[in-house]
Amino acid sequence: MKDELHLKREILEILSVDCTKTASEIAVMLNQSEETVSLLIRQMEKDKTILAYRAVVNRQKVESTKTQCIIEVTCSPQRGVGFDAIAQRIYKFPEVRSLFLISGGFDLLLIVEGETMKDICFFVAEKLATLDHVKGTSTHFLLKRYKEDGFILEDGEKEQRLAITP
Amino acid sequence: MKDFRAEVIKNIPPSGIRAFFELVIGMEDVISLGVGEPDFVTPWHICEAAIYSVEKGATSYTSNLGLLELREKIADYLCRKFDVSYEPKKEILITVGASEAIDLAFRAICNPGDEVIIFDPSYVAYVPIVTLAGGKPVVISMVEGDDIIFDVNKVRENITNNTKAIFINYPNNPTGKSFSRDELIQIAEVADEFDLLVVSDEIYGELTYDYNHVSFPSLPGMKERTILISGFSKAFAMTGWRIGYAAAPNYIIEAMMKIHQYSILCAPIASQIAAVEALNRGEKDMRLMRKEYHKRRNVIVDGFNKIGLPCPHPEGAFYAFPSIKRLPFTSEEFCHTLLKEENVAVVPGTAFGKSGEGFIRCAYAASMENIKAALTRIESFLKRRGLNVSG
Known part of the structure; x- marks a missing residue:
């Protein structure tokens, strides 16, 4: 083996x-x-190396009404736990699809999904921005998807090769 | 009016591949395992480098030998990967695909009647190119039953006073057969003993799966008697860019250059710049493509063996060459009937020489889905005739 x-x-x-x-x-x-x-x-x-098996969906094909946004969050780390505690409080919200600690001008990057733009605004204003240790948020709504998980979402280019070549 | 064509052209038979292509063209829903080029498109950073160069005005001729930067990168690459050193200013020539390099090589070395040993089956262009250069192809079959076997004795038996060169291609199109170091050493010994040149087409060298490719000129004493031919088409998925190269002793490169400078002048500059980018940052892409071909190789070989078409183990390139000798068809009949009944295009082994009778070439430069669908269709074709292994 x-x-x-x-x-x-x-x-x-x-x-x-x-x-x-x-x-x-x-x-x-x-x-x-x-x-x-x-x-x-x-x-x-x-051992949870494989978490799930699922499809990569081109949502534009199914006219999904769901809205997604990327939210940059600046927050204060806490003694002994760094950003882990605040991250945990944030990722428990079901609206948060992904959460990353990143380097640069802000600390956490969230991908948040809601049924409507209003849902997301509510989540940011009422839940996220009001958390202790969250110092600021910057929300970017996704307008169009070009590439998802390595897949280009526009209809593929046609096969250019001849059917038989030496 | 008289027939104006030259005798030599009249006597060259039309390509078997072309005849088959004419049949396939226009058919709908064909799964083709007949395409001898990568199904990947050229990595975007390579395309982008060429686009940028054109935007910046790189639209001129280059040196006849090709951009020095590209020749330097090739020399570095050959040294790093295959342990063979070439002087970029004198010993490397950039050509329009490896095909031009092969053409130049034989036009540069062949006097009328010089014999060139070619293994059969072989790439469709080899015999015609040697013939057009005035040489005499001496074809040696590598087929033994359902297998492809190298036997150095066959080479020795075919050497005459007129033998000038041995032409090798490994990994091979159409069989996928490569040469191990031991086999190459046997060829080197013959070349040394009979004072022969070796033209070594290693265009598929990077697509070797079971061991590391050994480049012929890296063998002791062989650099001085080798014309190494390679290019970017296969490993970097750059077929349409038409960039190949030859590496050889200076006096041979100079001879090849004489023809190249009058007939071609130089390879297109944007393509040469793309090739520089391929060598600068493309090796990772190449490794990923090789990995994918390797998986497909395993699937297609396993598939053919399971449906009772024994497949000689292809160590490289992207071709499987299963035997259909147990079936009541010639290669051509099989391919035509399969195409008609199952819409699967494979190429008759005879397109690559007489020894290809009883074999079909199946390129696995196709998606895994298409490879599997083609295997399923071939299996149904056999079952319908009671020719599947279980009867």
Whole structure:
């Protein structure tokens, strides 16, 4: 068996591109036994390396009414816990889809989703900005998506190659 | 009116690939495993570098040899990756694709009647290029049953007083076969013993999956008797940019340059600048593409073996070359019938030489979905005739 960590990375790479690939298909691609691949996938599901399997959706195709925004947050770190405590208070709100601690002019970057723009305004004004240790917020509503998770959302360019070439 | 064509052209048979292309063109919903070029588009940073250069006015000729910066990058790359040193000012020539480099090589070395040993099956252009250069192709079959085998004795048996060169291509189009270091050493010994030149087309060198590619001129004593040919088309997904190169001793490069300067002048400057970018920042893209081809190789070879079409293990390039010898079809009949009934395009092995009879070339420079769909369709084709492995 290849080095286990290396093999796990290879499996994750395949599943990150297409989570519908079966253990048997992955085993052929990596020249491994199906049992080995199944075992490693189960291990990664159990230890939460793999959190979920889901589709990357082009929301513009389904005319979703949901609104998303990116919110930059500046906040004060707390002794002993740094930004972890305030981050925890923020990520528990279901509106927060993603939360990152980042370097630069602000501290936390949130991706927030709401049914309407009004919902998000309410969340920012009533919930987020009023938290202790939050010093300021800057909210940017998403207007159009061009690329999502590595996928270009406009209809793809046509195959340019000839059908048969030497 | 008389026929104005030259005799040599009249005698060159039309390409089997072209005939098959004419059949496929216009058909709808064809899954093609017949495309001998990457299905990836050129990485964007490479395209962008070329666009920027044009915007900045890089629209002129370059030196006949090609941009010095590109030749320096190639020399550095060959030294770093394959442990072979070339002097960029004297020993490297930038060409319009590796095809031009091959053409120049044989036009530069062949006197009428000089014999060139070519392994069969081989890339469609090899025999015609040698012929057009006035050389005499001496074709050696590498097929043994369902397999592709290198046998140095066959090379020795075919050497005459007129033999000038051995022409090798590895990993190979159409078989995917590469040469191990041991096999290359056997070729080197023959070249040394009979004072032969080796023209080594290593365009697929970076697409080697099972071991590290060994470049022929890196073998002891071989740099002086090798014309190394390579390019950017396959590894960097840059087929349409048409940038190749030859690396060889100075007197041979000078001879090739004489032809190049009068017929081509230089390779297009924007493409050369794109190639510089490919070598500066494109190796990561190339590794990712190679990794993807490697997975597809495993899937297609496994697939053909499972449906009972034994597939010689392709160590590189992006071609599988399964045998159909157990089926009641010639290669051409199989490909035509498969195309007609299942809308799957594969190329008859005979397009690559007589030894290709009983084989089909299937390019896995296609999406995994298309590879799987093609395998499923081929399996149904066999089942319908009771030709699947379980009967």
